[in-house]
Amino acid sequence: MPYNEAKPATESGSQPPIYPLTIDGKPITDGKLVDVINPFDLSIVGRCPVAEINTLESAVGAATRAFTDWSKRSDSERAEACLKIAQIFEENAQELSALITKEQGKPVDAGGFGSGFEIGGCIGWSQATSTFTLEDKVILDADGVKAVQKRVPIGVVGSITPWNWPVLIAIWHIMPAIRAGNTVIIKPSPFTPLSTLRAVELMNTVLPAGVLNTVTGDAEIGEAISSHPGISKLMFTGSTTTGKRVMINAAENLARCTLELGGNDAAIVLPGAPVTDMAPGLFFGSFINAGQTCGCIKRIYVHEDNYADACAALAAIAKDTNVGDGLHADTDMGPIQNKAQYEKVKRLTQDAIKQGASLLAGGEQVGDGYALTPAILADCKPGMAIVDEEQFGPVIPVIKYKTLDEAIAMANATEFGLCASVWGTDPEQLEHVSDQLVAGTVYVNTHAELNPMVPFGGVKDSGIGVQFGQEGLNTFTNVKIVYNRMPA
Ligand code: NAD
Secondary structure, three states: OOOOOOOOOOOOOOOOOEOOEEEOOEEEOOOOEEEEEOOOOOOEEEEEEOOOHHHHHHHHHHHHHHHHHHOOOOHHHHHHHHHHHHHHHHHOHHHHHHHHHHHHOOOOOOOOOOHHHHHHHHHHHHHHHHHOOOOOEEEEEEOOEEEEEEEEEOOEEEEEOOOOOHHHHHHHHHHHHHHOOOEEEEEOOOOOOHHHHHHHHHHOOOOOOOOEEEOOOOHHHHHHHHOOOOOOEEEEEOOHHHHHHHHHHHHHOOOEEEEEOOOOEEEEEOOOOOHHHHHHHHHHHHHHHHHOOOOOEEEEEEEOOOHHHHHHHHHHHHHOOOEOOOOOOOOOEOOOOOHHHHHHHHHHHHHHHHOOOEEEEOOOEEOOOOEEOOEEEEEEOOOOHHHHOOOOOOEEEEEEEOOHHHHHHHHHOOOOOOEEEEEOOOHHHHHHHHHHOOOOEEEEOOOOOOOOOOOEOOOHHHEEOOEOHHHHHHOOEEEEEEEEEOOO
C-alpha cells in the first residue's frame, strides 16, 4: 500500500484542499482522489488525483508537442526561464515550505536544513542552472575538415522522484532538463505529491504549455513512464530495487537513464581525532531530515581508543534533540515520512539490540504518528542488518575498529557506493583513507554537503551517471557532430 493511512476524522471540518495535476498548462482534477497524510499526526494535508494510463498518454502528447518549439528556443531564453523559476520559488517560499513540512514532516527551520532550506535550494539550483553553457565546440579544424560538437536536447524526459526531499529533487531533475531544451513529465512519490504538484503549477505560470507536466501514482504509472516509447530519457531518484526496474524498462526503448539510488555511507573517524569537537558534524551528517537523506552517514567507524568518548558525545547531542511537529518553531527533527519506513527503522534497531548492540539514546516514539527520537547504537558489528542495510531513518550504528586498514575494508564492504567520509586532522591519513574509499563522493571532515556547481552521483549499486554542474547538464543532451569537409 503506497499511501499512509489517515487518522479517522473525529470532527467535521472544512474539506481538505485538492491539488491538481498540470498537463499542457491546464489543471487536471479528473479521476480518483487520494488523501495525503501528515506523518507527524496522521491528519489529512490535502488530496490529489491518481493518474490513469490515459492521463500519462495526454502528458506524453503535450510534452511531445511542446518539445518542437521549446527545443528550438535560444539558449539565453531557456536560461532566462530558469531565473524566472527561481523568482517563483522566492515569491512562494513560505507556502511551499509549509506544504513540504506538512506532507513530508521535516521542520521548516531544523537548524537551517529544513523545508525552508529545501526551497532555498530550489532557488539556488535554478539560478545555478542558468549559468551553465551548451556551446558548440570545434573538435577538429585541419586539412579542409571541420568537426563541430553540438549538444542537442534529447526529447521528453520522464522524472520519477522519492519522498524525502520532494521539491528539491524535483528541481534537480527539472531544471537541467528544460535548460537543455527537453520537456518533462514528473511523477512525485505517492507519499509526498502535493508540494511537487503545487510547485509545478506555479512554474507553469512562466513556462509555455506542455514543457512541464505532472502525473501521480506509484509503481504502475512508474512502470508505464519508464517503458513509454515517447519518453527518451529517464531521470530517477529512489531505491536501488526500483532503479533497476526503471533501467530494464528503459532498455526496451534505449532511453537514456540517470539513476540516483540508495546508499550506506560510512564515516571513518581517524585514530586520535578530536571526537568531541567532531561529534556535532557527525551527528548532523547522520540525522539531516531525520536520517532520510540518500547521502547521510549510515555507519560510523571509530578507533577503539576514542570509541567511548565518541559514543558519549553523540548520545548527548541525541538526547538534546527536540523531535516533534515540524510546524512548531522549536522542533529540531521531524517524523519518519511513512509507516513502512518507521517499521523498518524500529525493526533494524530492535534486531541490533537483540544481537548485542547497546542503545545509548533515542528510539522512542513522539506523538501519534511516525516520529522517533534519534537513536545511537553502540557495539554494532558487521553482519547486523543495521550495519549492512540502508536504514534511511533516525538511527545510527557506531562500530569500533582497531586498525585503519580494517576500517577501510569494513567501509567498502557494501554493494553501495554513494558517499563516504573521513574525519580527523592528520593530512596524510586523511588523504590515504579518502583515496581508498570507493564512492561517488568522498568528504573530508564533513558529509552530505551538496552544491549545484559540483557533480554528484553514486557508483556500484548507488547509481549511474551524475547530476549537478556542467557534467550533470550534459546528461540531458545528445552529442551531435557536424562533420564538414570544405570544398577545396
Ligand atoms: P522508491 O524506489 O520506493 O520510490 C521512488 C519512486 O519510484 C516513487 O515515485 C515511486 O512511486 C516510484 N516507483 C515505485 N515502483 C516503481 C516501478 N516499479 N517503476 C517505476 N517507478 C516506481 O524509493 P523511496 O522509498 O521513495 O525513496 C527512498 C530511496 O531513495 C532510498 O533508497 C534513498 O537512498 C534513495 N534516494 C537516493 C538519492 C540519490 O540522489 N542517490 C536521493 C534521495 C533518495
